[in-house]
Amino acid sequence: MADFSIGVDLGGTNLRIAAVDEHGVLLEKVTLGTQVALGRDRVIHDMCEAIRHLAHKYEGSGALQGIGIGVPGIIDMKTGTLRESPNLPGWAESPVRTQIEQMLGTRVILENDANAAAFGENWLGAARNVDDMAMLTLGTGVGGGIVFGRAIWHGMTGMAGEFGHITVEPEGVQCKCGNRGCLEQYASATAVVRMAREAIEQHIAPGLSHAASANPEFSAKAVYNLAIQGDEEAKKIFRRVGHALGIVIADLVNALNLPMYVVGGGVSSAWEAFSPAIFDELRKRSMVYAATAPPSVPGEEQGASAQVEPGGPTRTIVTRALLGSDAGLYGAARLPMVADEMVSHSYPAGAKMRKII
Amino acid sequence: MADFSIGVDLGGTNLRIAAVDEHGVLLEKVTLGTQVALGRDRVIHDMCEAIRHLAHKYEGSGALQGIGIGVPGIIDMKTGTLRESPNLPGWAESPVRTQIEQMLGTRVILENDANAAAFGENWLGAARNVDDMAMLTLGTGVGGGIVFGRAIWHGMTGMAGEFGHITVEPEGVQCKCGNRGCLEQYASATAVVRMAREAIEQHIAPGLSHAASANPEFSAKAVYNLAIQGDEEAKKIFRRVGHALGIVIADLVNALNLPMYVVGGGVSSAWEAFSPAIFDELRKRSMVYAATAPPSVPGEEQGASAQVEPGGPTRTIVTRALLGSDAGLYGAARLPMVADEMVSHSYPAGAKMRKII
16 A cells, blocks of 8 residues: 555646656556647646546555646646646636646645656655756756755746756857847757758758758758768757757856756657767856765766765766656655645645645 | 945955945945964954954944945855855865854854955846845856855755856866866956967057066956957957957857846956957857847947836846956845845854954
8 A cells, every 4th residue: 555646747738647656656557638729728637637646546556645746837836727738829927726726625736847857856756855946847848947955946936957048159049038149049849940950951960961952841850860860961960059058067067066867858869879978068057066075987877876976976976867758747746745744835824735636 | 424344355364344334325435454374263254353353342333233245256055164265265165164264252143255246246236136046156167156046046055157267169178177268268357367378479569569578467457458449459459358248258158148247356447348259259149139139239238227127127138247356245244134035045044243352
């Protein structure tokens, strides 16, 4: 008998719901398409149906500890309202948490999806042996999350961890956020495709040009496939990804001196192609990194070094995520298990779990 | 009757020792020259003499809570050893804390000087009404400190807060730390003088040229004096200072979402000359700042907004330090008053105060 909770990863494309027990064992995962076009009520209805199904199915195996939901966007933690969510059009300023709580009759915890992913990697993934860590998620955009003392750091208004909008090139590519030269403009899937199209337009990239004309849905994955086949222009694009990531991770190492920085999200599957450039930049740009880097061969996979050291960690580890696309799902499921400890980090105090309807 | 403690600001030029009571009232401040050339033992001897003098003088007014010392350099918090200290040649790798504790017969707390300054501003200065804050100190170099929950954030190995080495221009001016384009290369007193000399060499700055030839000790202060007199090249230099600071503060706002960022150190007396450029960059480069900026006129002094808001702060305040060169001294004095609460942040647990010899 182990208590369990239900985690939800509400993406713009996929809606995934999982029952996870308190030891981190996945009991069951349900994947649905997110029917964004049919509106918010429909998506919330589908989600609540799946949550009820899992809650009833596993109620014999332990107590349900709650529901945690990872949402792409900025969340007002006090009101449970989505402030901004480019991938969920029409959801902004809506009282999402209240609506779901009323449908389920129980407490629900909303969390930014990148924060949930960081929390998942801290619970069960690459950062499971450290108390403090930061994660960068490289997807359509670039997100981030910070964990201090095994609790998500929300900052003053729940907006902490926006690593995607740290400046890499002060006069660089215009970003939708208003800034120029944001990390997101060099290290997201969108950026990889843009850089590939720029190279094609300059007629310097026959391999990319061929791949793009052969495939109308030319993607970051296609650029990566060329890079691992040795295409020089494709390799150069991933070096630019690593260069930009290296600058930002060096900034974070200098500012925060954390024991671990985890790189996840879809683009992180190209780790081999971009990580050597990360480590080149880190060694040059952070004396804190230089003083604390693990003694492994530079660019080598460092996850293995991420073990418990007596007296606490003393090495700065930069590594890829371990949980893949499930990081946010596990993190969301973890939220209700520790919400009471995290009250000081801005969960509503005194909120109690009730039996799900 | 109020308990008191003794704070020390051990600089490369001045050695200042103060008795401060638990309410933050300065009882007495002693300023000595730091006899760096006469060696470490002599400096520590002078410091301990002054500490004993103040300890005995005020022992009737309350209990001495301990000694806190702010030191320029990276400190190994576990061993009390200075790892690196460019302004105290010959002090690196020396067991400074043990040596002082043996001379005084009581517990001593060492702290990085920029961390101590942040702690002082959080106790009595611009950030007194917030629990979480960051400070940038603009002096010969650029230092920084982070306070979370009214405790100094040391990071894994005591190296957190190195904001001076965050990258502003990836291919910019070479820094001694190994990086290029560090904030320190654009926002320190050293950088102001370098930028002035560069303008003089380009024969575009008659005002600066005249000031430099008239004064062999041409300083950042001289450049500031020209700027407030309306010299265009001098004004441009301070706009570059603000531009670089704005990029880094925007990075910190995006990453940490703190309620307050304080700018201190000697160069901060030129606040009027560089702060408009900070706010220009912040509004452009941080959507988090744009969403949380106070409704005051941009560039206006924002310290007045730094009051307690019910339910916690919701505005991002960027302001100049209030305590001037005493911030580090007050912060150092505060350390022994709260050391027990800060144990989890890496002070040696179980250390007890004994009566000073």
